[in-house]
Amino acid sequence: MDYSLDSLVAHPFFIQMIKAAVAMLFIFLAVHFTKAAVSKKIEDKNLRYTTRKAISLAGYILVPIFTLAIFSDQMTNLAVIIGALSVGVGFALRELIQSVVGWIIISFSGLYKPGERIQIASIMGDVIDITPLFTTVMECGGWVKADLYNGRLVRLSNSLVFKEHIINYSADFPFLWDEIVIPVKTDSDYRLANRIIKSAGQTEVSKISKESKEVWLNFMRRYRVEDANLEPMLTMNFNSNFIEFTLRYVVDYRVRRSTQDRLFSNILAGFEGSEGKVRIGSTTLQLTESSSNPL
16 A cells, blocks of 8 residues: 555655645745735726736646646547546536536627626626636626616626526616606797706717717618617607607716606606696596585
């Protein structure tokens, strides 16, 4: 038994395995402490994140390089072993392999980047981290209305890029078209209501109008897309209950909910200042008591 153990320890392949393990441990520690130092020294969050990812990528590259260098004289034996195991390993780890390939596609194709808002399957949120296996998202929505964080971190397998549609809210054109609907009573001054709503829309959207136009021009140069109206657009619809105004406008995807709040507040303030000429409509039925005497 002692002789067999001594033979194993003295075998060149065993010694090379020890060297490879020590090299991987050294690389792991170097990457860990370097990333910790970067986190303390770099204040800019984008630069800090990019630098940490670059250090991690360097570690992933150095591990196989050192391993191949250590086992360089055993390449023939390794090739036979890898060839024999490749089919079984490939089948058993197909999800893992798809995730790594998905990570490569995400990294080099620009599907999405950290800081962008995406939706994959039913999960929508902001990308906060991308690793070779998972994309981590700070989820929006769910039991929380609109596009606000709900506090859940969701880790999505990178293999989902081959299985699901990727919806990106912020790539290339980080604005959305949104709309609000304002019902107005049919006996209101609809011309005055039109002016109040349109004025509120122009006042609010003018803050981002110039920026959105510049981005849209660059977007049209890159893609085959028709020009679109970026100015607030107000349309009117009439039914038996009320006059319905629909205000359509461009908004930064990050402030959609707060923009709606400001628009409604300004519109209601304008209605209140109309001295009763414009009133909010509803589907509530009004019952009028007859003054005639019963038979």
